[in-house]
Amino acid sequence: MTADTITAADIRINARWLIPIEPSGAVLEHQAVIIQGTRIAAILPIPDADREVHAREVIDLPDHVVMPGLINMHGHAAMSLFRGLADDLPLMSWLNDHIWPAEGRFVSEQFIADGTQLAMAEMLRTGTTTFSDMYFFPEIVAQIAHDSGMRAQVCFPLLDFPTVWGAGPEEYLSKGEALINTWKDSSYIMPAIGPHAPYTVSNAPLVEARELSEKTGARLQIHLHETAFEVADAIETRGQRPAERLAALGVLGTNTQCVHMTQVSDQDISLLADSGAHVIHCPESNLKLASGLCPAHRLWQEGVNLALGTDGAASNNDLDLFGEARTAAMVAKAVANDASALTAHQALQMATLNGAKALGRDHELGSLVAGKLADIIAIDLSDPFIQPVYDPASHLVYSNHGRAVSHSWINGVPQVQDGRLTRIDVPDLMLRVEDWGGKIRAQQAS
Ligand SMILES: CSC[C@H]1O[C@@H](n2cnc3c(O)ncnc32)[C@H](O)[C@@H]1O
Numbered sequence: 292m293t294a295d296t297i298t299a300a301d302i303r304i305n306a307r308w309l310i311p312i313e314p315s316g317a318v319l320e321h322q323a324v325i326i327q328g329t330r331i332a333a334i335l336p337i338p339d340a341d342r343e344v345h346a347r348e349v350i351d352l353p354d355h356v357v358m359p360g361l362i363n364m365h366g367h368a369a370m371s372l373f374r375g376l377a378d379d380l381p382l383m384s385w386l387n388d389h390i391w392p393a394e395g396r397f398v399s400e401q402f403i404a405d406g407t408q409l410a411m412a413e414m415l416r417t418g419t420t421t422f423s424d425m426y427f428f429p430e431i432v433a434q435i436a437h438d439s440g441m442r443a444q445v446c447f448p449l450l451d452f453p454t455v456w457g458a459g460p461e462e463y464l465s466k467g468e469a470l471i472n473t474w475k476d477s478s479y480i481m482p483a484i485g486p487h488a489p490y491t492v493s494n495a496p497l498v499e500a501r502e503l504s505e506k507t508g509a510r511l512q513i514h515l516h517e518t519a520f521e522v523a524d525a526i527e528t529r530g531q532r533p534a535e536r537l538a539a540l541g542v543l544g545t546n547t548q549c550v551h552m553t554q555v556s557d558q559d560i561s562l563l564a565d566s567g568a569h570v571i572h573c574p575e576s577n578l579k580l581a582s583g584l585c586p587a588h589r590l591w592q593e594g595v596n597l598a599l600g601t602d603g604a605a606s607n608n609d610l611d612l613f614g615e616a617r618t619a620a621m622v623a624k625a626v627a628n629d630a631s632a633l634t635a636h637q638a639l640q641m642a643t644l645n646g647a648k649a650l651g652r653d654h655e656l657g658s659l660v661a662g663k664l665a666d667i668i669a670i671d672l673s674d675p676f677i678q679p680v681y682d683p684a685s686h687l688v689y690s691n692h693g694r695a696v697s698h699s700w701i702n703g704v705p706q707v708q709d710g711r712l713t714r715i716d717v718p719d720l721m722l723r724v725e726d727w728g729g730k731i732r733a734q735q736a737s
């Protein structure tokens with residue numbers, strides 16, 4: 292739809308600044324975003340919109356920057372109920388001695404429902420409109436996200452051993468295929484396959500996961516090269532680096548999302564770049580668990596698509612993707628010994644368009660372009676802690692931390708209005724969260 296043909300629209304957002312991400316990272320001023328139904332109909336200079344558009348609802352955002360909703364490409368949403376339960380530990384002792392025992396005790400359908408809602412509330416408040424989840428009871432995660440109108444890639448878990456969600460790989464795969472069939476035509480829910488890690492999934496289920504991905508088009512997300520120990524142990528026990536093993540099994544491809552990649556050799560980079568696999572960078576979880584540092588600038592230079600994730604709130608310990616973008620930019624500078632290694636604009640692209648690419652949905656998500664879905668956020672830059680403004684992208688990455696997200700829309704539907712959630716009953720949610728906190732505290736004390 293062009294400006295000439297528009298006469299009526301559902302929503303018009305008048306923005307002081309606009310960061311559309313595409314076709315360039317440039318910041319535009321005094322722009323109107325026109326929404327019709329679920330999609331962006333046009334982006335016009337405000338004076339043109341005044342002349343040509345009659346919107347049912349006009350939202351004036353005179354101190355705000357408007358941009359695409361953030362895409363948090365890796366997490367375990369319901370682990371928000373374990374936030375702060377086990378800090379200051381390295382990955383394997385965090386998992387083996389604390390998190391897996393706690394999951395064995397507490398994870399249930401109700402835990403997943405409440406913990407996922409708590410995570411969604413935090414993500415919406417900090418600018419995320421699409422998240423990726425890898426956790427138990429994915430059918431509940433999918434339903435909860437769908438019912439709240441949040442977009443989600445929901446990866447069903449795949450491991451060699453029994454968990455609260457199933458007896459082993461065959462059960463996970465058959466329940467997972469049912470999840471894919473249920474949601475394959477949904478715009479909100481992207482069902483996906485979540486083999487946990489190379490050290491918890493053996494070759495046969497990995498190959499079955501690949502075949503399921505090829506048959507259905509579902510994405511496959513895996514924790515990969517998270518620590519030096521993982522890589523050294525694989526070399527010792529299998530004689531292969533994990534990425535090499537995945538490549539040999541045919542598991543690295545354009546549908547594959549590799550989470551972490553803190554240990555990267557030249558050969559690993561070639562495998563990633565040649566296969567078209569995506570890397571999901573989770574710098575804060577990597578820092579907190581002392582897992583290592585992903586060389587983001589090198590991967591970017593070599594043409595690997597690099598998106599951002601928070602990981603779960605028990606290893607981050609928040610789900611603020613603006614904060615993650617800041618950390619990614621800072622860490623890249625330190626790792627490369629180059630202050631320009633990853634700029635604010637690149638960090639915003641990682642948090643938006645690159646996530647959409649990893650999902651295979653960059654034709655309709657990840658940037659503000661006419662025709663794309665209306666997943667949009669607004670951030671109020673009038674507060675003293677983000678004044679004065681020279682480049683709003685700089686403030687979003689280096690000064691903001693997601694505190695000032697005032698509005699968001701997903702599929703053209705308001706999710707945050709003046710900083711308040713429209714679709715989640717927060718007081719009721721907090722009662723349930725406090726109940727879980729009480730139960731978990733009591734067990735810790737016993
Ligand atoms: C199979 S469901 C997901 C499984 O992963 C665990 N987990 C959470 N964070 C991490 C991480 O950084 N590396 C490896 N595994 C992680 C989570 O507790 C679930 O058991």
Ligand SMILES: [Zn+2]
Nearest residue numbers: 366514602603
């Ligand atoms: Zn994870």
